[in-house]
Amino acid sequence: MSAIxxxxxxxxxxxxxxxxxxxxxxxxxxxxxxxxxPSGCGKSTMLRMIAGxxxxxxGDLFINGNKATSLLPHERNLSMVFQNYALYPHMTVEKxxxxxxxxQKLSKSEQKKRCDEAAEMLGLTPYLQRKPKAxxxxxxxxxxxxxxxxxxxxxxxMDEPLSNLDAKLRTKMRSELRQLQRLLGITMxxxxxxxxxxxxxxxxxxxxxxxxxxxxxxxxEIYNQPNNEFVATFIGAPPMNVANMxxxxxxxxxxxxxxxxLPHDVDPTASYAKIGVRAEDxxxxxxxxxxxxxxxxxxxxxxxxxxxxxxxxxxxQWLAKLNGQWDIQIGEKVPLSIESHHIHLFDxxxxxxxxxxxxxxxxxxxxxxxxxxxxx
Amino acid sequence: xxxxxxxxxxxxxIFFTIVMMFPIVYAFLISFMxxxxxxxxxxxPSEFNFxxxxxxxxxxxxxxxxxxxxxxxxxxxxxxxxxxSLAAYAFVFIPxxxxxxxxxxxxxxxxxxWEATMIPNFFTxxxxxxLNSYAGLTIPFFALAFGTFLLRQHFKTIPKELHEAAQVxxxxxxxxxxxxVLPVSKSSLITxxxxxxxxTWNMYLWPLLITNDEKVRTVQIGIKQLQxxxxxxxxxxxxxxxxxxxxxxxLLLYMSQKRLQKGLTQGAIK
Numbered sequence: 001m002s003a004i005x006x007x008x009x010x011x012x013x014x015x016x017x018x019x020x021x022x023x024x025x026x027x028x029x030x031x032x033x034x035x036x037x038p039s040g041c042g043k044s045t046m047l048r049m050i051a052g053x054x055x056x057x058x059g060d061l062f063i064n065g066n067k068a069t070s071l072l073p074h075e076r077n078l079s080m081v082f083q084n085y086a087l088y089p090h091m092t093v094e095k096x097x098x099x100x101x102x103x104q105k106l107s108k109s110e111q112k113k114r115c116d117e118a119a120e121m122l123g124l125t126p127y128l129q130r131k132p133k134a135x136x137x138x139x140x141x142x143x144x145x146x147x148x149x150x151x152x153x154x155x156x157x158m159d160e161p162l163s164n165l166d167a168k169l170r171t172k173m174r175s176e177l178r179q180l181q182r183l184l185g186i187t188m189x190x191x192x193x194x195x196x197x198x199x200x201x202x203x204x205x206x207x208x209x210x211x212x213x214x215x216x217x218x219x220x221e222i223y224n225q226p227n228n229e230f231v232a233t234f235i236g237a238p239p240m241n242v243a244n245m246x247x248x249x250x251x252x253x254x255x256x257x258x259x260x261x262l263p264h265d266v267d268p269t270a271s272y273a274k275i276g277v278r279a280e281d282x283x284x285x286x287x288x289x290x291x292x293x294x295x296x297x298x299x300x301x302x303x304x305x306x307x308x309x310x311x312x313x314x315x316x317q318w319l320a321k322l323n324g325q326w327d328i329q330i331g332e333k334v335p336l337s338i339e340s341h342h343i344h345l346f347d348x349x350x351x352x353x354x355x356x357x358x359x360x361x362x363x364x365x366x367x368x369x370x371x372x373x374x375x376x
Numbered sequence: 377x378x379x380x381x382x383x384x385x386x387x388x389x390i391f392f393t394i395v396m397m398f399p400i401v402y403a404f405l406i407s408f409m410x411x412x413x414x415x416x417x418x419x420x421p422s423e424f425n426f427x428x429x430x431x432x433x434x435x436x437x438x439x440x441x442x443x444x445x446x447x448x449x450x451x452x453x454x455x456x457x458x459x460x461s462l463a464a465y466a467f468v469f470i471p472x473x474x475x476x477x478x479x480x481x482x483x484x485x486x487x488x489x490w491e492a493t494m495i496p497n498f499f500t501x502x503x504x505x506x507l508n509s510y511a512g513l514t515i516p517f518f519a520l521a522f523g524t525f526l527l528r529q530h531f532k533t534i535p536k537e538l539h540e541a542a543q544v545x546x547x548x549x550x551x552x553x554x555x556x557v558l559p560v561s562k563s564s565l566i567t568x569x570x571x572x573x574x575x576t577w578n579m580y581l582w583p584l585l586i587t588n589d590e591k592v593r594t595v596q597i598g599i600k601q602l603q604x605x606x607x608x609x610x611x612x613x614x615x616x617x618x619x620x621x622x623x624x625x626x627l628l629l630y631m632s633q634k635r636l637q638k639g640l641t642q643g644a645i646k
């Protein structure tokens with residue numbers, strides 16, 4: 001049974017323009033479900049509709065199989081974590097955590113027990129008697145989390161909870177959050193504008209743009225088989241390289257000097273307007289597979305990888321991502337290659353017309369992998 | 377060398393301080409003078425004794441008046457705090473149709489001078505049979521547009537996520553009001569309390585209208601009575617009474633000056 005089921009959900013504030021349109025999705029029990037999209041795409045509105053903080057204009061919402069479209073927020077048996085944490089400034093951490101519990105008619109000792117458990121789990125025990133203003137950003141974040149898990153609601157909604165933290169702490173909290181969710185078996189609906197967060201945390205994710213679903217699926221599926229140009233360029237860092245092109249004689253012609261042959265299994269008569277290539281699929285060419293020359297305009301060295309920026313025509317630049325460290329100078333001319341089955345082809349509306357199936361490699365598919373039985 | 381600008385600035389400040397303070401200080405000095413001395417125009421009393429203070433308490437029931445004033449001021453303060461905060465809560469946290477229009481109507485009553493509504497108020501109070509009672513002195517002042525406005529501005533600074541978090545965890549409206557909104561708005565509430573107390577304490581016209589004996593009459597009317605009791609006013613005694621009744625005002629102002637300034641401007645800008 002699905003924990004949350006949205007059926008034809010529409011949201012409109014003025015009755016004319018739809019902020020969120022025709023949303024149909026089932027979120028499974030215990031799933032970490034991420035809503036991701038650029039700002040203003042309607043992801044927060046959707047979350048707030050699930051929470052009951054925003055009316056649903058049309059459509060139905062089911063929580064645990066029961067119709068919840070017009071239930072009050074607290075009748076939906078869920079917890080929520082806000083971007084700015086929404087801690088009560090005049091209460092101690094302990095009171096903040098237990099304040100919402102009185103509705104559940106728990107005894108004082110039970111409340112204390114739950115609070116201590118949650119605090120223990122999140123490492124807040126030494127701070128229980130402090131006020132929120134005496135805590136660091138990361139600690140406040142944890143208090144907000146503790147407040148959500150202490151209710152023991154089966155569903156937890158999170159609205160960009162990590163965006164106020166610095167980059168390092170965010171990475172750490174990402175992993176902690178994920179582990180916590182798995183440990184407690186909560187169904188999590190998580191809103192973010194950060195595709196890295198979505199990719200790294202989600203069991204499944206939904207990409208929204210202009211209030212419409214672009215794609216729903218597992219992170220790698222979405223990365224490898226984006227439905228359209230928007231998803232292709234939104235997911236992945238750096239984003240997928242896209243350029244206008246024409247197909248002439250079974251070859252994609254991007255500009256005078258850049259041409260990429262079409263894969264054999266592509267129907268050359270269909271109308272293709274754009275080509276997309278992931279940065280890591282552009283490689284340094286050897287003599288056999290040389291396709292074109294890139295004049296390097298920028299080099300970013302990250303230690304584990306090297307990012308090369310080169311111009312494909314006067315206006316557009318592409319990125320190539322090479323593994324490892326490369327001593328390449330700006331202005332240098334570099335031979336580049338793209339394997340033709342790595343390309344994505346889009347029509348003039350940005351819909352995907354062709355892409356090959358690519359799958360993550362399991363550790364046992366590695367050639368000469370150590371057999372499972374020999375593991376210590 | 378001290379710059380000329382600074383000297384002139386301080387000279388000016390001192391001058392105006394004297395102008396401002398003179399009436400109060402002179403009233404204080406007169407309160408020690410015998411009646412003859414006042415008329416001679418003396419600035420300094422010949423001797424300091426408390427005979428005028430004693431007489432003030434003897435000639436009119438000053439103590440009773442003081443008690444009345446305290447009862448009335450404290451009741452009005454509490455009443456205004458309760459009514460204003462509840463009204464402000466509704467205007468901020470409960471969405472309903474025409475909320476903004478009602479609020480602006482509410483606020484626009486601040487532009488109608490109190491004296492203009494005095495006559496209808498008087499008849500209402502008379503018909504309710506509240507003349508010469510604490511009820512008549514206090515209840516008409518419970519609803520205060522200014523107080524509602526002040527608190528609304530502060531409540532609006534409370535992040536809406538606090539309200540939403542409370543909604544999600546099932547915290548009821550009154551619980552949210554008492555446990556979150558009021559404690560968070562402490563400074564504005566104190567500002568309003570001080571403002572209410574001082575305005576009520578200094579009220580003159582209304583108590584004069586609706587009281588007719590010492591049972592509930594407030595201290596401001598008491599002074600007037602002291603002044604007009606005899607043909608030639610005993611200025612020393614009147615001033616002694618004045619000094620007594622401004623003491624609570626001064627104390628309150630002194631203790632709360634910083635907070636009053638902060639609170640009055642705080643909500644307005646944000």
